[in-house]
Amino acid sequence: MTAENIKRQLLALGNPKKAEHSKYFFKTGEGQYGEGDKFIGCTVPETRYVAKVHKNMSFAELEKLLNDELHECRLCALLILVEQYKKAGELKRNEIVDFYLAHTSCINNWDLVDLSCYQIVGEWLKNKKDRSLLYCLADSGLLWNQRIAVVSTMAFIRDNDFEDTLQLSEKFLSHNHDLIHKACGWMLRETGKRDESVLTGFLDKYYKKMPRTMLRYAIERLSSGHKKKYMQRA
Structure with a gap:
């Protein structure tokens, strides 16, 4: 073919x-x-x-x-x-x-x-100690490489491994594109579905710095009380 x-x-x-x-x-x-x-x-x-x-x-x-x-x-x-x-x-x-x-x-x-990315790049890195590739992608000037870096962490999240998701989300707090804000917010939300305390710990530390789109995506599955608290304090 x-x-x-x-x-x-x-x-x-x-x-x-x-x-x-x-x-x-x-x-x-x-x-x-x-x-x-x-x-x-x-x-x-x-x-x-x-x-x-x-x-x-x-x-x-x-x-x-x-x-x-x-x-x-x-x-x-x-x-x-x-x-x-x-x-x-x-x-x-x-x-x-x-x-x-x-x-x-x-x-x-x-x-x-x-x-594609988390099923290829994410799965490939999942059991590796050296995940510097993600940060090389994140540091590139290409928007799509940066989104690949973030969304690839879905493979780790599914193994209850959240460190790289949190580090990349912190790194991209000042990013200027909503496609990265959405990607980070989505991965943070997925993290919260598995361990809400990890998500709320990140939010408590960075909610004032988070782009509003990232914050909205991240808190989507939290209780109405939590949502109100973070949106009012943002």
Whole structure:
């Protein structure tokens, strides 16, 4: 199966109305974070199905999909990488991570990041003591690398390991983009679902410095009393 064949399959699933909505939803206007992105209009489940059927695609063909102008082609490539990573041995997993990190400029919208990074980068780092890669990504000038750093910690959170989530959220308190505020708030909320005291400890320390979007996302599942307290004090 080639990249061109997959592209034809995705195009056959396309929906012009959904494609038009996606242009608005993923902020493709001039000066917006998804400027110029193009959509087919097929759904994530449809794209995921195509990815699972063709999960053995080579890196060379995946690279073609990742460089395609169509959003769903890039998403399909990433979902294939996720499928490959699940079944791979250690050596192949290292190759998948290297390939993924070499193409982060193509992982250029929040859904592309969120549907792939913690299942590849996060899982790869989960049992490693050295997680400096996350901080290299966080220090890069690329918004998508920074979001990859934060959302990858979902893999750790699911193991009740919160340290990197907290460190990155602290690091990004002064970040100027709401996609990073949302990512940090989301990971903090996931942390709170597993240990509310860890979340409230972070909030007690940093609520005055937190961007309001980050705070709102983080407290979403807290009691109404907690929410009121943090929003009034912010």
